[in-house]
Amino acid sequence: MEDLYVIEQGCTLKKLDQQILITKGGLKIDSIPVFKIDKILLFGNQQITSQALNLAFEYGVDVLFLSYTGKLKGKVSSINSKNIYLKLSQYEVWKDKLKRIDIAKKIVKAKIWNQYMLLKKYNISEMNLLEQMKKIDTAKDVENIMGYEGIASKIYFDNFKSLIPSNFVFDGRNRRPPKDEVNALLSLTYMLLLNKLISELDRSGLDGNIGFLHSIKYGRESLALDLIEPFRQYFCDSFVLKILRRKEIVIEDFEKREEGIFLTDTAFRKYISKFRTESTKIDEDIKEQVLQIRKYILGEGDFKPMMRK
Structure with missing residues (x-):
């Protein structure tokens, strides 16, 4: 399907x-x-x-x-899962600080590893990323974990920009709205993949508002934001690099509007066609991640975020 x-x-x-x-x-x-x-x-x-x-x-x-x-x-959607016991188990895991930190550590370590492996694919060996990954083991709370994640992301994007075609300007991550073409593509790709995760979590019966790495906030799909973190490099950044380096999306495909920089209507159709084709390759990975976090919450198995090999 x-x-x-x-x-x-x-x-x-x-x-x-x-x-x-x-x-x-x-x-x-x-x-x-x-x-x-x-x-x-x-x-x-x-x-x-x-x-x-x-x-x-x-x-x-x-x-x-x-x-x-x-x-x-x-x-x-059709009627959501009536498994109230699953939701109660999710709330209990969230209230358990040690379990919450365990999940947060696994997610961020997987994200940093995927950052390292994506750069390595393009012959950049950034050992500082592995150093940040090791430090996460000593973190005492989610705030410390997010701090190491922020340092790692800065290191990663400083290297990532060297992989972008020279006619694009990219000085690091920015959003709301994106200020350049590369950030526009990254934000769009993250958003579309997040939609997939939100839908899959809903089907699983989990409460998408109760995350473990991202704090609870009114209307925020915190659990989907948790699970997308390793996929940012596992799929999204890799996909954006591919279409830019192959010149499947070029600088002329963008236009500046009052609310930011966006793909033109024609380019957006072209982008969606490519995203749909490529993202179907990881649909099973997304389902597996949701299944694993569900089993972890129910005490039926471990949770292992997606990591590049």
């Missing part, structure tokens, strides 16, 4: 037998058997009929509503 991305503005999704029919102005654009769809992502100005929603729910297909630039605005 694959995610269905609807980008063409002004579309309507309808039910046609056991298929999702996509139309615009009364004309058919496409139709996809619902059993082939994992999630439906609607970007910008789209509509979906109640009949199509009911068909999606029948097959366990989530429907995500996003801004045109990929920010999640809302999500509808």
Whole structure:
């Protein structure tokens, strides 16, 4: 099964037998058997009929509503897990400081290792990253762990910028809004992958608002933010480097708007096509991570974040 991305503005999704029919102005654009769809992502100005929603729910297909630039605005799905005992176990693990620190350490160590391995792939051996990784073992609380993570990320991005094609300007990570083209791509890729994690956590019955590394905050999907950390380098940064270095996305594909720098409409379609193809390769990894954190919470197994080999 694959995610269905609807980008063409002004579309309507309808039910046609056991298929999702996509139309615009009364004309058919496409139709996809619902059993082939994992999630439906609607970007910008789209509509979906109640009949199509009911068909999606029948097959366990989530429907995500996003801004045109990929920010999640809302999500509808079939009835969430009623496993209250799982949620109670999650709250108990969160209240246990030692377990919370254990999960946080594993996540950040995996992230730093993936930073090291991505740079190594391009013949950069940054031993300072491994030093920060070792220091995490001695951390006494989540604040210390985040401090080492911040130092490691600074070291990592100082090296990462040397891998970017020379016609792009990249002086480190910035966001809200991104101030350059590379940061625009990174932010978009992180956001789309985060949407995948949010949906998978929802299906698992876990409470996405209760994280272990990221603090609890009203409306924040803290657990999804936890789990995406190792994937930032495991998938996202690697994907961005690939499309830039292969010139599949070029400097002319961006435009400056009042709210920041974004891909043009044509380039956005091109980007989404590439993201959809590449991200399906890690769908099983995402499911495995959610399954592992679920088992850890229930006391049925260990949690091992994704690490590059």
